[in-house]
Amino acid sequence: MERIEELFPRYDEAGLDLISKAYAIADLALKDMTRGNGKPFIEHPNAVAHIAYEEIGLSAECIAASYLHEAVRFKPEMDITSYGFGKDVLTIVDGLNKISTINPKDTRLEAENYKRLIVSYSKDPRVTVLKIADRLEVMRSLDLFPKTSRERKVLETMMLYIPLAHQLGLYNIKSELEDIYFRYAEPEQYRSITNKLKSTERDRQKLMTQFIEPLKQKLSDEGIKYKLKVRTKTALSIYKKMQKQKVPFEGVFDVFAIRFIIDCEEDKTIEHALCWKVFSYVTEEYESDTKRLRDWLSNPKPNGYESLHITVKNREGSSLEVQIRTKRMDDMAESGLASHWSYKGIRHEATLDKWLTAVRKALESPLGSEGDPMSAYYEDEVHEIPSRDVFVFTPSGELRKLQAGATVLDFAFDIHTNLGVKCTGGKINGKAVRINEKLKTGDIVEIMSGKNQKPSPDWMNIVVTNKARNKIRQKLSEAEFKKAADGKEILGRRLKNWKMEIDDELMAAMLKKLQYKTINAFYAAIGDELLDVAEVKNLIIELTQGSSDQNTGFDAEKKSKGVVQEKGSDDILVIDAKNVKGLDYRMAKCCNPVFGDDVFGFVTRTEGIKIHRMSCPNAGRLMDMYPYRIQKVKWSETPSSGNFQTGLRVIAAMEPYVINEIMDIVNSFRASLRMFNVSENDRQGTYDITMKIAVPSNLELDKVTSQIRNLKNVIKINRI
Secondary structure, eight states, X not given: OHHHHHHOTTSOHHHHHHHHHHHHHHHHHTTTXXXXXXXXXXXXHHHHHHIIIIIIOOOHHHHHHHHHHHXXXXXXXXOGGGXXXXXXXXXXXXXXXXXXXXXXXXXXXXXXXXXXXXXXHOSSTHHHHHHHHHHHHHHHTGGGSOHHHHHHHHHHIIIIIHHHHHHTTOHHHHHXXXXXXHHHHSHHHHHHHHHHHHHTHHHHHHHHHHHHGGGHHHHHHTTOOEEEEEEEOOHHHHHHHHHXXXXXXXXXXXXXXXXXXXXXXXXXXXXXXXXHHHHHHHHHHSEEEEEEEEETTTSOOTTOOOOEEEEEEOTTSOEEEEEEEEHHHHHHHHHGGGGGGOSSSOTTSHHHHHHHHHHHHHHHSOTTOXXXXXXXXXXXXXXXXXXXXXXXXXXTOOEEEEETTOBHHHHHHHHOHHHHHTEEEEEETTEEEOTTOBOOTTOBEEEEEOTTOOOOGGGGGTOOSHHHHHHHHHHHTHHHHHHHHHHHHHHHHHHHHHTOOOOHHHHHHHHHHHTOSSHHHHHHHHHTTSSOHHXXXXXXXXXXXXXXXXXHHXXXXXXXXXXXXXOOGGGEEEOSOTTOTTOOEEEOTTTOOOTTSOEEEEEOSSSOEEEEETTOTTHXXXXXXXXXXXXXXXXXXXXXXXXXXXXXXXXXESOHHHHHHHHHHHHHTTOEEEEEEEEEETTTTEEEEEEEEEESSHHHHHHHHHHHHTSTTEEEEEEO
16 A cells, blocks of 8 residues: 555545555566566556556546556456446456457558547547557567567557547657657667757756846746746657758757746736746847747637747847746646646546547547547647558568568568569458559568469569569579579680689779670670670780789879878867867777768777767767766868778678679779678678778768669668
């Protein structure tokens, strides 16, 4: 009983007794169950109950139901009706139990179908809110799940739970779910934005302190009690704005706002008077932009949002957004209409009844449709599924991710190459289809195969995934490979007789001269007697004559570049460190910064300042653990002639000419190759290429990576 009182101190004795009874049942039913981290499973319903109580403000009946639901889910034979729980509790438990049996593949992962099932299984709208609280806890604990399960939960959350939270006005929960989704869907972008927010946090706090200083005495004299806080946009909101406005992080001007939260009596006349009084003091002290005034006190938003917004300029001329509202208004803004779920005894008031009716109607209406009674409450757009991916299931329920436009044949090759080459068709959601049928997110796909089936050239027009293309091309090229092997052997014998050798550079020149796209095509032409070996000999002599002088000049140029290569230390200006002009610094090897990257400095104990990229995998840890050792840095206005080394990893189809194409691109820009390593992945039919190149700036690096990315057989390229 003591534990329950500590967890839920604001409930009355009857509520605490109800929760204690439910908790005891769940604790016994789940005693042998553990989570992915080895800790007791009871931690999950505890955390869900805490969210429902602290972050939403649901009743004690809801908390008890959340515990009983988990007990019955794992012990279905348990009869909880004999324990004396009321009708409300049993109805909520029944709804939650039915929803937990829904397999997302049964709904084809369509939010509308899923919502219809929720409505049909739930007689009480609180079931929906509890389900969203449960999903929030799952997303907060996502690292406990295996990778495939994580991918499925991230997908479900983005397609189902974020729209539901949005539709029900659970704005804080919706924002947090979006941010967790963003962290897993776009890890590098998420890291870069959150690290920039961390690195500028002290600046925001300093701005807030400077801002309030001249206002403190005036507000105190008027007896106005208030809390001041900095409201920072979420990483996903910032990213959306960057994409929409096509600007970098620094180009988003409303990254944060200074918010007054006035503590006063909940009387609209008093609240409005105090908000306008604070507004007058702020605009007296600071120059305001009247065009940016937003008066949602006189005319609240359709969702009930009340606040005053004004943009002012501080002493340094920086623009700041200031929001002024009371505590009641802030609760409404943070939790939307869910703030009516308060535990303060208003459960049976008309406002709550109206809210419950709106929830029911909203669940029965498509999101944002004309018939949706809550369409007026939507403050921003719901994040949409990335159009570049489709997510489908095997008959056993395994989740597979393919690129948009993928067909049944792509899916077959994604499962296994042998299944792909024998594919004759498939079944989508139980219906027979051809191999060229396109897949949609949520489809359940079964492959049909035949022993005598073989790939044909037409298949190349059906598939869109690189894996399928590579395997089809590989099978179609088997005859060419056999001829190529014969041709290589013939030419090898002749070269030995002629006492000649062909290196990679000479081979590339010959292919270009003879207009063969691949080495295999060249050898196959010899094996098929389409190319005379005598012609090859003449071409070797022609290409090697007089090349010595050219090579000497080329080597000299490479050496010249190599001397300049080691420079670049003058390309950084360490700011806010006036007395450490001679302090040593170096580029961090974990992320290999290049001139122009977003960077920060980290003061080490023995190696001076190390420069890291903002998107460095170690950046977040360094900023969290050693904020006092983070040093602001920026690049000089113009780069010197020095170069910076960085690493690239390329995954490409296993075509020999791809390697030459990549090398040609590197050499065609102001970049020099320092290391090049290739490993073959026979199972995937790909090359895994790692290389180190030296470039003068990230602009030149972008040119190189962009050109390589556009190569037909390149699957992926990223910095390392």
